[in-house]
Amino acid sequence: MLASPASNPLRRSPLLVCILVVLCIQSYYLFGYGSQAAPRHFHDGPPPDRFGPGPLVATETVIVTRTALVGPSGTNALLQKNTNIPVRGPPMHDIVLSIKTGATVIHSRVPIQLLTFVPNFPNTLVYSDLKSKIGDIKVADALARVSADEAGSSLKYWRKLQELQAQNDGLSDTDGSMGDLKEGWALDKFKNVPILIETYQKFPGASYYLFIDGDTSLISSNWFPYLMDLSRKHDPIHSPIYWGSMALLNNVPFGHGGSGYLINQAALRKLIPQDKLFDETFLLDLERNYTKLASSSCCGDLVLGQAMTDRAGVTVKHKWPWYQGETWWSIPYHESNFCSAIGTLHHVLTEDMQEIWDFEQYMLKKTGMDQWRPEGWTEEHEGGFKEWDFSNMPREARSQDLKQYKNILFRDMYDYFIARKLPRVPEKDDDGTMTQSARRVGWDNRSWKETEWNKDKVKQDGALDWQKNSILSERNCRIACEVHEKNCIQWYYRDGICGLSPKFNYGRRLRNDGTYDEWKKLGVSGWLPERVEKKISEWRAKCPGTYA
Ligand SMILES: *[C@@H]1O[C@H](CO)[C@@H](O)[C@H](O)[C@H]1NC(C)=O
């Protein structure tokens, strides 16, 4: 993936191109590729289990090679079409995907990214704090160009990593023995600006640059129509874009790193003028200025936000929920996102990343969007001989009705992951009376993220009796939701804390090795199934298209 486009032998050998084109055309007829829709074997109902629907998952033999998508030997893509390769949208060469991770977690996170959504982004770079490789992919050291005198003592952890690597000491933090991840985090803040500079240098001609972390997932197929639409509204070469999920710290707005941020060519040119792209004196000056800032700052995404605002004059635009800081079970579902398309997901566990990919595959087949191609897409694009340029799209693509595209929505994620798992049967109270709540013990449904009543909060002036009482027992907290908060659809109780939420959040089991009572103390979650169903159907009614 680090191979520069200039080394492509096709550029140099027209004869080779001819032979390949002939081969392609042959295999096109031989395999009937593209001429008929692949047979679809999906159920109409919801998938039977969390691993997705049996017959749909045609990915037992996952063949993920870069050549399967891009060429340059191209024919692979055609020959493998009839085997069990995952379905994918059209590849996006014109956006560079830049993944930032760290040496102690890279092996547990990045490989699954590379096996799932990354092949849709043939120009992907992986940055860590140590030079290494994953399979054929080179991992660059994001700190290699950081000025040691500006970074100060934080770099001692970085030197330690190099020492450990040289000594053949294991670096993975699977058992937590690497200990001070805090220090790993202290290194992280120095990476963002150098990664930005290097990513731009490696692919100076791309329309877009997307920066994510090792625990970020993408709903990759949604990105092609998204970038088409964006490019039609903002010329990527002339109209600067710095989009993400905006966070604010000390009045500096920045795109939250884990949610991913998108920067286009125009915005990068404002930060690094084209004639300075390889001017090492200028770049060193730029890096030093922001390394200095990083050493007194908390986070690298903030430093990058500052650089974009101060030097480039481009301030981040808040484009939530497309850029998403949560994953399927931690997202609060609500009318504000239920019908929106998903771009990124964050805090994604390795096993969740696989499930999110299975979900995307399931949806693509269900909506038929695995067959979708933009207007003006040719056999050459399909075979990997020609790259799609978002800044210079064919005229047909500029006028294509993108509303026809069936994006994968939060609604779909709810249906796929949650609808079947949601506890639905209300329970009896200790005194035998029926409640409205279905419960889960040792479970955190994150209701506290919306409204949390706790010991401090109930002391505030104006706190009502039911609010004060809600923190005293699980029963009171449940009643607060059922009786006192009209919009409440779920609650969470733990000693001294009562969370009440008008949004739906599934949450997760809390880990505990102790007794049932100890486990229960960590928290109990309740949902009001009747109210949940009512809310979900209200939100659902607003979603365009009905293929659910
Ligand atoms: C770095 O900071 C100095 C001092 O504030 C400033 O003069 C210079 O232009 C900055 N350089 C870059 C590339 O941002």
Ligand SMILES: CC(=O)N[C@H]1CO[C@H](CO)[C@@H](O)[C@@H]1O
């Ligand atoms: C797993 C998880 O998110 N746990 C949260 C449970 O709720 C408390 C607050 O009530 C948080 O501090 C935990 O992080």
